[in-house]
Amino acid sequence: MMACYSQNKRLKETIDVFKEMIETPGVSPDEVIMSSVLSACAHLGSFEMGRKTHNYLKQNRFDINVYIGSALVDIYAKYGRLAVHGYGEQALDMFKKMEKEKIKPNGVTFISDLGTCTHAGLVEVARKWFLSMAHDYNISPVIEHYGCMADILSRAGQLEEALELIRRMTIEPNSVI
Template identity: 70%
Template sequence: MSSVLSACAHLGSLEMGRKIHNYLMRNRFNINAYIVSALVDMYAKCGSVTRSLVVFFKLEEMNSFCWNSIIEELAVHGYGEQALDMFKKMEKEKIKPNGVTFISVLGTCIHAGLVEVARKWFLRMTHDYNIFPAIEHYGCMVDILSRSGQLEEAL
């Protein structure tokens, strides 16, 4: 079902995505973290960020996969401050972020132009969470530094 919802997201088919969501509810499917993430993604990509948040907050047990989805979707839709707030809530809930989480956080900083915040999270990623930067993390830092005119540091 998560693959079907993902297809709806890529097609921008909100109507079909809603029908599938209703089908899941009517037939009492086990709405696990992966289906919730697919629903969050589908609603957001189809222009209904509010509905994404409703679906997200209805899930009782959230894992990093769910949190990564909502952080990414908020960032992509221009809600940078809310995306970073979600990351802080994730920390408070004691959900351990992973490398994908930090790509979303750094991406949020790129979209919002938050250079200093990106630097802070890039350092905390290693120091506080023992997540060593991958090429995608370095790419995010190069991107934000380049956009802010700090080309020597980006190099």
């Protein structure tokens, strides 16, 4: 039910059902539910609920799979709890931990990581992850990945490289690009 709510952008309902679920004796969420709730928190703008959900994960010793890991990276990066406050390296450490535990990242993971690199000014790390997407994980960049790279290169004053990246894009640039 929560996954359906989340997929249909009924984010408040996702969180409400989750709250009800964890208060019901004998009923426990699984990894799919946890990733749906974290994603809903990120999109709804409820960092506090996302933090509480992360604490619930830790208290109940959930395994961090690609979906939960991606959702955690997304929520913390989105609310500047890692990058803007000088913890960009910690956000990327979470990605490295996912790799170490053989959890394959997806496109959303890379969007979050590249966004973190942008806010933390980690140009070289962003280049590495951007290239790693296709070469190591067979993930084709989408407009958001290109946008992050164009943004970080531009912020770093590397406008020629940003323009070259845009010219080489395999998809049509949008107005943001």
